[in-house]
Amino acid sequence: KPAANEGKATVLKVGTEPSFAPFEFQDEKSKDYVGFDMDLIRAIGKQMGAEVEIQSMGFDGLIPALEAGNIDVAVSGMTITEERAQKVNFSKPYYKSGLTVVVKTGNNTIKGFGDLEGKKIGAQIGTTGAEEAKKIKNAQVREFNTPPEAFMELKAGGVDAVINDKPVNDYFMKETGSKDAQQVGEPLTAEDYGIAMSKKNTELADKINKALDELKQNGEYDKIYEKWFGK
Template identity: 55%
Template sequence: MKPLRRLGLLLVVVLMFLLAGCGGASQEKGAATSGGTSSAGTSNPTKPKYTVALEATFAPFEFRDMKTGDFTGFDIDLIKAVGQVAGFDVEIKEMGFDGIITALQTNNVDLAISGISIDDERKKAVDFSMPYYQSGLVVAVKTDNNTIKGFDDLNGKKIAVQIGTTSAKEAKKIPGAKVTELDKVPDLFLELKNGGVDAVVNDLPVTAYYIQQGNKDIKIVGDVRAAEYYGIAVPKGKTEVLQKINEGLKTLKENGQYAEIYKKWFGQDPPSFLPGEPPQQKQ
């Protein structure tokens, strides 16, 4: 009797196992079907995701948070806000500044926001949004330097600039100047502090922000030169992307979000003409 009883118990266990397996498969299939139906039945199409190129050492426009390692800055907040109101998601792709235009031309990225000045040469290679920030170039020297007081005193001097920028173009116009092009903005000021160069030519807000972070051994001298307007760059012919960006910038200006982001990073209200109106309309 004992062998038969054992055999009976074994058959019960096998039967229970088979039933459990069939029930599990049915549940999984039902769940998958339910999920598929729910997704297919969604009336709103999935938002497109645009890859955004930037060079993340250009504080306060784009840089990495020292604690979290996340990208942060004025440009980061702005492009995310544009995406929210214009209906697209953002995926950041960090690269060297001198490679951004090429990445756009080869369609390796969908757009770029990285303190990119709108100039005639770049407009031949890419398309730009309406301007979203007004900047300019300044000279920075060590605080104990009393001989260089502006651009006019840079003749024959050693100057550090970021490679591929309008700062580099401007510095190369200076007679006799020995221009050193470096990849990242912090490297410019390190070279200045170490005595490798006499001055740095760079964008005003970036230089000012660097000094505000406790680098009191650096000072800005002279006037602002070459007033510039930053724009969001897209590959030539990407009219749909460009239209979304421009509409997003206009919306942010109208609803006050642009002013909020601007004040967060620069501590003051933005110029009334930015963004959404061409520079010549400045009051």
């Protein structure tokens, strides 16, 4: 008896919040989702013989979407945390990151995390940056749907600082932000990004980890890394 899916490629449903360049963002012309994560998951899909379908959603909607079975994996610069690991499975770490502070150009009072007490802080909703902001004494934390919205509010003067992932802040400073904003201080945390999956699908985690290992061995991972971050 032929399998029900005979002749059809397996589909890997990927969820991401694509305002996180250079990991995931929309190409202005083609409207495709591009970036390090997007290249990586497409390469993983190819390695697994699966067709990758990417859909966009809010960052705080990714784990619920995995739990509901609406997506198979979340690839979204997602930090592996203990709290999240209670709800979802993570692949092996695939990128080392951390958090930094961005302030308006000319701000001489905030020089790093130590100067944020009592300040107005912006961060993306549901992120480790927002979590860290909430730990700061007397800080007024404002959560935005996307990091670019937090940066806009920084420019407008509505927040004193933004806490966000360092590689994304680096990219923002390089591409658009360097006139209006500056990154200050040392990274606060060391964080590892992982691909998140439903706890119900243990087979998938094995396949994803195997593909990730293969891409590291055959040089494909390094190629993708160099494309987005240089040597």
